[in-house]
Amino acid sequence: MPRRATMTESGPEAHTPRTTRPALDVLDHDQDRLLYHGDTSRDPPVRALSxxxxTYREALSWYQAAGIRTLGHVEDVIEPRHMLPLSDIFEHLLAERGPVSEYARMRVVEALNDACDLAYREFRERANERVEDDEATSWKDVDPESEQNPLMRPAFRRLDRAQAGALLQLWNGFEDRQAIGRWARSxxxxxxxxxxxxFLDMIVSSPVLLEALLDQEGDDAKRIRYRFAVNELLPPFLAAARSLTGSERTDSSGSPHGAFNS
Incomplete structure (x- = not known):
């Protein structure tokens, strides 16, 4: 399937909305960032897969963001287990691994285009159409580059932030056992x-895992926490992205929802 023309490509059509459903243009733009251009405005930033x-942290952040922006369909191409070190796919997703890995990575990018298209089609029925109103406010006024809510839905931004924050806490490790309990509850x-x-019982009953979560400095502990995130957090994160409805929309003028401006 040929790749959809995107709004981030250079030329006279760059950033021009292609539909009268601005949420679809925002989704298309965000998916393009995942694959080809990255998103430095997001915290943490998203590095382009291409x-x-x-770093492992970049890989973890990308996969979590991809789950939101593909409605979980990133798993159709890259399963969470494929993000583990030494997996055949993951080794090619790392930068500076030579021309063979660069070619393999581009093939993964091309395969993910189908997953992006599937998410686009699934979301199409929920994306409200806009026409010019009496005040001349138009769907053309929506700028996908400045829209902060994935899919123009504040609920998706909240989920995105919550997942990214949970991974950051895990990546940094915890000061004490009580902090782990609060994190698990969150x-x-x-x-x-x-x-x-x-979930919490699984952590505290494993001396090796518990020690790794409490060791905020050691490289071996970070590697254990990374594997733990891939195995135990990414699957439910994907499930959450698939199940979220997100009926509330960003204000139709394209301004981010006020509750999420901070």
Missing amino acids: DGFR LTVPTHGETPDR
């Missing part, structure tokens, strides 16, 4: 309540 990842929002059964 450029390859320089996962209800980013997973939509789909945290694995006996």
Whole structure:
């Protein structure tokens, strides 16, 4: 399937809305950032998959962001287990691994275009059409470059932030066992309540895992926390992205929802 023309490509059509459903243009733009251009305005930034990842943290952040912006369909091409070190796919997703990896990475990017298209089609029925109103406010006024809410839905931005924040806390490690408990309790929002059964008990009953979560400095501990995030958090994060409805829209003029301006 040929890749959709995107709004971030150079030329006279750059940033020109292509539909009268601005949320679809925003989604298309965000997906283009995932694959080809990156998004430095997001916190943490999203590195373009085509450029390859320089760190495990970049890889983890990208996959989480991709789950939101593909409505979970990134899993159709890259399963969470493929993000583990030494997996055949992950080794090619890292930057500066030579021409063979660069070619393999581009093939993954091309395959993900189908996953992006599937999310686009699924969201199409929920994307409200806009026409010019009496005040001459138009769907053309929406600038996908400045829109802060994925899919123009504040609920998706809230989920995106909650998931990114949970991963950042895990990446940095915890000061004490109580902090781990508070973090585990906070996962209800980013997973939509789909945290694995006996999640906290699984952590505290494993001396190796518990020690790794409390060791904020060691490289070995970070590697354990990374694998833990991939195995235990990314699957419920994807499930949350698939199940979120997000009926509330960004203000139709294109300004971000006021509750999320901070």
